[in-house]
Amino acid sequence: MRHRIAVVGGGPAGLAFARVLHRHGYPVAVLERDPAPDSRPPGGTLDLHEGLGQLALDKAGLLAEFHALSRREGQAMRILDTDGTVLRDWRPRPDEQANPEIDRGQLRDLLLGPLDVRWGQGVTRVVPGTQDGATVHFADGGQETFDLVVGADGAWSRTRPAVSSVTPHYTGVTSVETSLDDVDTRHPDLARLIGDGSVAAYGVNRSLVAQRNSGGHVKVYARFRAPVDWHANLDLADVEAVRSSLLGLFDGWAAPVLDLLRHGTAFVHRPCYVLPVSHTWTHVPGVTLLGDAAHLMPPLGVGANLALLEGAELAESIATGPGDLDEAVRAFEEQMWTRAGKWAQITMAGLERLVSPDPAEAVALFDQVQPS
Numbered sequence: 001m002r003h004r005i006a007v008v009g010g011g012p013a014g015l016a017f018a019r020v021l022h023r024h025g026y027p028v029a030v031l032e033r034d035p036a037p038d039s040r041p042p043g044g045t046l047d048l049h050e051g052l053g054q055l056a057l058d059k060a061g062l063l064a065e066f067h068a069l070s071r072r073e074g075q076a077m078r079i080l081d082t083d084g085t086v087l088r089d090w091r092p093r094p095d096e097q098a099n100p101e102i103d104r105g106q107l108r109d110l111l112l113g114p115l116d117v118r119w120g121q122g123v124t125r126v127v128p129g130t131q132d133g134a135t136v137h138f139a140d141g142g143q144e145t146f147d148l149v150v151g152a153d154g155a156w157s158r159t160r161p162a163v164s165s166v167t168p169h170y171t172g173v174t175s176v177e178t179s180l181d182d183v184d185t186r187h188p189d190l191a192r193l194i195g196d197g198s199v200a201a202y203g204v205n206r207s208l209v210a211q212r213n214s215g216g217h218v219k220v221y222a223r224f225r226a227p228v229d230w231h232a233n234l235d236l237a238d239v240e241a242v243r244s245s246l247l248g249l250f251d252g253w254a255a256p257v258l259d260l261l262r263h264g265t266a267f268v269h270r271p272c273y274v275l276p277v278s279h280t281w282t283h284v285p286g287v288t289l290l291g292d293a294a295h296l297m298p299p300l301g302v303g304a305n306l307a308l309l310e311g312a313e314l315a316e317s318i319a320t321g322p323g324d325l326d327e328a329v330r331a332f333e334e335q336m337w338t339r340a341g342k343w344a345q346i347t348m349a350g351l352e353r354l355v356s357p358d359p360a361e362a363v364a365l366f367d368q369v370q371p372s
């Protein structure tokens with residue numbers, strides 16, 4: 001019997017879920033708020049880990065295409081002092097496949113493939129327990145009922161309140177993102193500093209990280225501890241004012257490192273919010289959550305990986321299980337909570353060390369996790 005299934009959100013979690021169900025011949029309604037795939041910049045590069053994101057793509061039958069698109073050399077990582085001294089310079093072997101990088105836009109297009117997404121279909125709330133299933137309410141005033149609604153709608157999920165009253169809280173760490181275009185021709189010195197992958201410099205309670213994307217595009221993240229309203233007297237839309245404020249915060253750092261901010265084209269504020277470590281809920285028939293909607297954690301290279309794997313696993317347990325939809329969801333939730341709780345602890349501890357009063361903590365963490 002085919003169930004009526006909807007997934008709210010066409011990010012990594014929602015698309016992996018839909019794509020694996022599609023592979024097994026199951027129809028699913030993908031409800032995405034964005035009006036079109038390219039309606040906003042897709043964000044920076046993602047490294048997909050062998051036992052997480054890559055496993056999900058394997059379940060979707062997309063691993064070979066991922067390897068063709070991804071950048072193994074992008075795993076390279078350089079660490080600098082605030083005076084620009086190179087402390088670590090790790091380069092992957094040519095056959096290193098542990099964490100290749102892929103642009104988010106490329107990953108989205110790979111997952112989209114044959115999927116029929118309902119673009120511009122913003123969801124305002126989900127009401128479980130109606131006689132006929134769970135009812136999805138849309139921003140355009142419409143509504144529709146499904147046997148299962150999967151909330152894969154990210155940090156500020158509109159589906160989450162159907163199962164949990166918990167909301168994200170601020171970690172005390174914020175981030176401002178900027179970009180460099182065509183770095184190899186326009187900023188060759190910065191291109192050399194960044195190398196093939198990423199460069200990071202750690203100071204007291206702050207860091208600057210630059211990550212190479214494909215096509216000479218670079219994303220730069222200035223991360224620092226600050227109250228949530230640190231920008232109260234700053235117009236975040238005023239590029240020069242934000243640049244000058246950041247240069248003040250990183251005052252005294254080496255000029256070549258600060259060039260990452262000086263040449264940035266626009267600035268996006270990304271305060272770091274998280275859900276409580278080990279966020280779980282009492283199972284609600286007809287609704288569940290995946291990815292950031294279920295377990296928002298610090299952005300330390302694992303959120304999209306978990307989102308992809310959870311999407312693929314839930315789809316597989318629905319498509320290949322004995323047919324009881326609610327049992328498939330219950331079993332999946334237990335598995336997701338255990339793994340996500342472990343990663344939430346790791347990433348929270350990692351955030352403490354990467355944005356720390358003692359910058360040596362960040363280097364020690366790098367030495368602990370980097371493959372030799």
Ligand SMILES: Cc1cc2nc3c(=O)[nH]c(=O)nc-3n(C[C@H](O)[C@H](O)[C@H](O)COP(=O)(O)OP(=O)(O)OC[C@H]3O[C@@H](n4cnc5c(N)ncnc54)[C@H](O)[C@@H]3O)c2cc1C
Nearest residue numbers: 009011012013033123153154291292299301302303304305
């Ligand atoms: C700066 C930064 C860098 C990161 N780097 C990495 C990394 O290197 N590796 C990694 O694994 N993770 C990384 N992450 C984390 C990763 O981005 C997230 O964990 C991941 O995107 C979560 O996927 P998701 O599908 O759960 O949610 P999202 O990616 O947030 O997708 C949610 C989707 O739902 C849609 N949506 C939202 N609300 C509604 C609504 N009401 N109705 C309909 N649709 C809706 C959104 O438009 C979006 O398409 C990073 C995060 C940040 C902020």
